Amino acid sequence: MNVTIYDVAREANVSMATVSRVVNGNPNVKPATRKKVLKTIEELGYRPNAVARGLASKRTTTVGVIIPDISNMFFSELARGIDDIANMYKYNIILSNSDQNIDKEIKLINTMLEKQVDGIVYMGSRLTDEHLKEFKTSPVPIVLAATIEPTNAIPSVNIDYEEAGYEATKLLIDNGHTKLAFVTGLDETTANKAKHQGFVQALEEIELTVDQTNVFRGDLSYQSGLKAVESLFDQTEKPTAIFAASDEIALGVIHGIQDLGLNVPADVEVIGFDNTRLAMMIRPTLSTVVQPVYDIGAVAMRLLTKYMNKEEVEESNVILPHQIIKRSSTK
Amino acid sequence: MNVTIYDVAREANVSMATVSRVVNGNPNVKPATRKKVLKTIEELGYRPNAVARGLASKRTTTVGVIIPDISNMFFSELARGIDDIANMYKYNIILSNSDQNIDKEIKLINTMLEKQVDGIVYMGSRLTDEHLKEFKTSPVPIVLAATIEPTNAIPSVNIDYEEAGYEATKLLIDNGHTKLAFVTGLDETTANKAKHQGFVQALEEIELTVDQTNVFRGDLSYQSGLKAVESLFDQTEKPTAIFAASDEIALGVIHGIQDLGLNVPADVEVIGFDNTRLAMMIRPTLSTVVQPVYDIGAVAMRLLTKYMNKEEVEESNVILPHQIIKRSSTK
DNA sequence: TTGAAAGCGCTAACAG
DNA sequence: CTGTTAGCGCTTTCAA
Numbered sequence: 001m002n003v004t005i006y007d008v009a010r011e012a013n014v015s016m017a018t019v020s021r022v023v024n025g026n027p028n029v030k031p032a033t034r035k036k037v038l039k040t041i042e043e044l045g046y047r048p049n050a051v052a053r054g055l056a057s058k059r060t061t062t063v064g065v066i067i068p069d070i071s072n073m074f075f076s077e078l079a080r081g082i083d084d085i086a087n088m089y090k091y092n093i094i095l096s097n098s099d100q101n102i103d104k105e106i107k108l109i110n111t112m113l114e115k116q117v118d119g120i121v122y123m124g125s126r127l128t129d130e131h132l133k134e135f136k137t138s139p140v141p142i143v144l145a146a147t148i149e150p151t152n153a154i155p156s157v158n159i160d161y162e163e164a165g166y167e168a169t170k171l172l173i174d175n176g177h178t179k180l181a182f183v184t185g186l187d188e189t190t191a192n193k194a195k196h197q198g199f200v201q202a203l204e205e206i207e208l209t210v211d212q213t214n215v216f217r218g219d220l221s222y223q224s225g226l227k228a229v230e231s232l233f234d235q236t237e238k239p240t241a242i243f244a245a246s247d248e249i250a251l252g253v254i255h256g257i258q259d260l261g262l263n264v265p266a267d268v269e270v271i272g273f274d275n276t277r278l279a280m281m282i283r284p285t286l287s288t289v290v291q292p293v294y295d296i297g298a299v300a301m302r303l304l305t306k307y308m309n310k311e312e313v314e315e316s317n318v319i320l321p322h323q324i325i326k327r328s329s330t331k
Numbered sequence: 332m333n334v335t336i337y338d339v340a341r342e343a344n345v346s347m348a349t350v351s352r353v354v355n356g357n358p359n360v361k362p363a364t365r366k367k368v369l370k371t372i373e374e375l376g377y378r379p380n381a382v383a384r385g386l387a388s389k390r391t392t393t394v395g396v397i398i399p400d401i402s403n404m405f406f407s408e409l410a411r412g413i414d415d416i417a418n419m420y421k422y423n424i425i426l427s428n429s430d431q432n433i434d435k436e437i438k439l440i441n442t443m444l445e446k447q448v449d450g451i452v453y454m455g456s457r458l459t460d461e462h463l464k465e466f467k468t469s470p471v472p473i474v475l476a477a478t479i480e481p482t483n484a485i486p487s488v489n490i491d492y493e494e495a496g497y498e499a500t501k502l503l504i505d506n507g508h509t510k511l512a513f514v515t516g517l518d519e520t521t522a523n524k525a526k527h528q529g530f531v532q533a534l535e536e537i538e539l540t541v542d543q544t545n546v547f548r549g550d551l552s553y554q555s556g557l558k559a560v561e562s563l564f565d566q567t568e569k570p571t572a573i574f575a576a577s578d579e580i581a582l583g584v585i586h587g588i589q590d591l592g593l594n595v596p597a598d599v600e601v602i603g604f605d606n607t608r609l610a611m612m613i614r615p616t617l618s619t620v621v622q623p624v625y626d627i628g629a630v631a632m633r634l635l636t637k638y639m640n641k642e643e644v645e646e647s648n649v650i651l652p653h654q655i656i657k658r659s660s661t662k
Numbered sequence: 663t664t665g666a667a668a669g670c671g672c673t674a675a676c677a678g
Numbered sequence: 679c680t681g682t683t684a685g686c687g688c689t690t691t692c693a694a
Contacts, residue, residue: 005671005672015681017681020672020673020674024673029679030680047444048671050446051446051447051671056686057673057674057686058686060382062425070411070414071407071411071625073404076402076403080428083427093425094423094424094426095410095424095425096423097411097418111423114381115423116381222612252612258614281579281586283589335687345664345665347689350688351689352663352664354688355689359663360664361663361664379688380686380687380688381688384687384689385670386670386672386687386689387669387670387688387689388690389689
């Protein structure tokens with residue numbers, strides 16, 4: 001068997017309570033005693049059992065993270081922000097991919113709750129009533145990161161997607177375009193819907209009609225961007241400016257346009273969304289909406305720590321600032 | 332307080348042992364009893380406490396994953412493979428970023444061991460004696476993924492990096508080049524060292540001298556690829572073919588070359604490594620060494636499950652096949 | 663097929 | 679400053 005707190009106590013001629021105190025840095029221990037205990041901990045190679053501690057103290061210092069797909073750059077960057085802050089506050093992270101599958105998401109929430117996580121950071125979309133019920137009845141705090149719950153009933157960290165979509169479109173319009181297109185993923189995801197609304201709003205402002213031929217719905221992949229161009233340029237009304245819902249899509253769009261023998265930005269201007277590292281990995285470099293992805297993760301985790309410590313929080317639905325960075329894919 | 336197994340037992344008029352049995356799917360329960368218990372579990376909204384279970388059973392069904400940087404595409408893809416297989420075997424994952432920092436790596440191993448993980452998947456490089464000591468004295472199995480331990484004393488899953496490096500270089504040589512360069516990350520990382528050795532071996536085979544001007548060491552980023560070109564083409568002996576240690580570096584290299592007004596592959600041929608999704612996200616599309624990243628993670632996790640179940644394993648140091656895929660950045 | 667009881671290793675009053 | 683003593687919620691013999 002492994003060496004336990006009890007072995008240390010016996011060997012050091014103190015009670016296990018004392019050992020527990022020095023392990024937990026409780027100041028109520030005489031320095032000499034502390035030193036003696038530390039020494040025998042070292043000798044015996046004692047390693048505290050966090051599971052036992054968790055059971056006794058009802059705190060596991062681990063938080064659950066539910067994420068659509070860690071292999072997607074956007075989410076892995078988010079996850080990095082979460083882990084860094086978690087680490088800073090001495091938490092560990094149980095990370096699970098949901099693939100946006102509702103059943104799996106619900107199951108994951110329950111598994112994590114069974115494992116007695118102290119809190120959960122949730123990323124996803126299409127929040128159903130079942131999701132909300134789980135969130136609301138959860139015994140531990142839950143914070144949404146980069147995922148929108150329209151009624152703001154659950155703490156969250158986001159940017160203003162609609163405003164960002166509006167601004168991106170506006171930039172294209174201000175450059176003189178009247179034939180705009182929006183390339184997005186499945187529209188159920190609320191963030192993309194908000195971007196879409198921003199797009200529509202900007203067009204309506206100059207009394208441009210928005211019909212389905214202006215919008216291409218695929219997934220969030222590079223390939224989907226390629227396909228979008230195929231479809232969009234197969235029409236009589238070819239767009240001269242494209243707003244893509246993610247950088248990866250935007251890369252696909254730009255390459256698709258180039259494959260057609262057209263020039264970006266001379267013939268077609270393109271603007272992306274997220275400002276992942278991809279934005280610099282293309283020629284022309286990509287103009288895009290800067291979404292502070294890492295920060296969203298970091299702030300969400302920070303917010304969660306406040307709830308876990310039962311601290312006062314002023315704003316439970318944080319909106320982080322975004323900006324537009326103009327590079328070479330727009331004029 | 333939360334509802335416990337004891338509450339269920341009382342409410343269902345059985346002992347907690349029986350409840351435990353039905354929760355754990357133990358067949359020695361009369362169907363009628365099982366049904367009754369299940370019903371009151373439902374009514375009471377009982378959720379088993381995995382921490383208590385872990386303490387009593389000494390199995391937590393969670394494994395630790397130590398990873399250099401989840402926001403790096405290569406590793407996030409690996410992590411995805413790990414999580415998918417973990418999930419398949421009902422394990423959860425505690426994921427932590429190490430940034431290749433030795434102290435942090437050691438600390439993480441200990442934290443995870445304290446949390447009583449059933450096993451660990453480790454990714455990193457520069458394995459010190461301290462690492463090996465931790466690995467060897469660990470009370471639970473550890474598997475290395477995409478990280479090389481020269482003596483093969485620890486179970487691992489890799490590809491043959493040296494052979495792959497050799498083949499990539501050979502392809503360039505066979506295309507008639509004599510001025511080759513290798514762009515890599517910090518050379519301490521053993522996988523990159525192996526690639527380097529393959530590069531050297533291929534050159535020596537045709538009696539080409541290898542000196543430092545042929546090799547550029549930076550980090551594994553796109554920016555570093557850009558810098559490499561700057562440096563390499565600032566010499567009198569400019570390379571006509573470049574082998575990059577990662578796809579991300581290769582993208583930087585290609586763009587750097589293009590920024591110089593040169594053409595890829597006409598003036599300079601480039602081959603990458605990994606075959607991440609980036610390889611398709613560039614023009615010309617990138618020829619590269621296909622490293623089955625996802626599979627490395629998946630196989631590593633699978634191997635770990637075998638150790639955790641104390642199954643027989645035939646080969647503890649798995650070498651997965653690699654291949655070279657020719658796209659448009661080489662002739 | 664079921665129950666009783668002894669822990670798993672630690673924290674947290676409480677008492678001294 | 680230190681020790682005693684209950685648990686935390688569950689698994690797991692051992693009996694019945």
